[in-house]
Amino acid sequence: MRTHFxxxxxxxxxxxxxxIRLCVIIVVAxxxxxxxxxxxVPALPGLMK
Incomplete structure (x- = not known):
């Protein structure tokens, strides 16, 4: 169902x-x-240090 919005x-x-789309993707990531x-949750091994 596609609406006008x-x-x-x-x-x-x-x-x-x-x-701008890349910036949005980076922010979401x-x-x-x-x-x-x-x-x-250890999403990235280096992040848990």
């Missing part, structure tokens, strides 16, 4: 420069790594 969001994402670290 989803179309607007999709168009905004497609119109963004690649650098860092957030996930911190979440796993706080939960005690």
């Amino acid at each position: 989803m179309d607007v969001v999709g168009e905004a994402i497609r119109s963004w420069p690649t650098t 860092v957030t996930m790594i911190i979440y796993f670290y706080l939960m005690g």
